[in-house]
Amino acid sequence: MRRSEFDRAVADEFGPRASYVxxxxxxxxxxxxxxxxxxxxGVPPREVWLALCAEMxxxxxxxHGVGRLEPRRR
Incomplete structure (x- = not known):
C-alpha cells in the first residue's frame, strides 16, 4: 500500500472524521x-492501515484492497 492509497482508504472509510483518526x-x-x-x-502505510482498522x-x-484506483481503460 502506497501513502496515497492509505490516504484514500482513510478518507473513504472515515469521511469527515479522517483527520481526527x-x-x-x-x-x-x-x-x-x-x-x-x-x-x-517509517512504519509502512499498510501496517498503519491495518492497525487503524483493528482499533476502529x-x-x-x-x-483489503481499499485505496486503489481503478485501472484506466484503453
Whole structure:
C-alpha cells in the first residue's frame, strides 16, 4: 500500500472524521502512536492501515484492497 492509497482508504472509510483518526487517535498496534506519527517514523502505510482498522473495528471485508484506483481503460 502506497501513502496515497492509505490516504484514500482513510478518507473513504472515515469521511469527515479522517483527520481526527489519523492525527489524534493513538494505536496500540503500532506502539501507541498516531497514524501520522507512525508513518513519519517509517512504519509502512499498510501496517498503519491495518492497525487503524483493528482499533476502529473496521470489518475485514473493508480492510483489503481499499485505496486503489481503478485501472484506466484503453
Amino acid at each position: 489519523v492525527g489524534d487517535l493513538t494505536l496500540g498496534g503500532i506502539g501507541y502512536r498516531t497514524a501520522r506519527q507512525a508513518i513519519a517514523d 473495528d473496521v470489518p475485514d471485508s473493508r480492510r
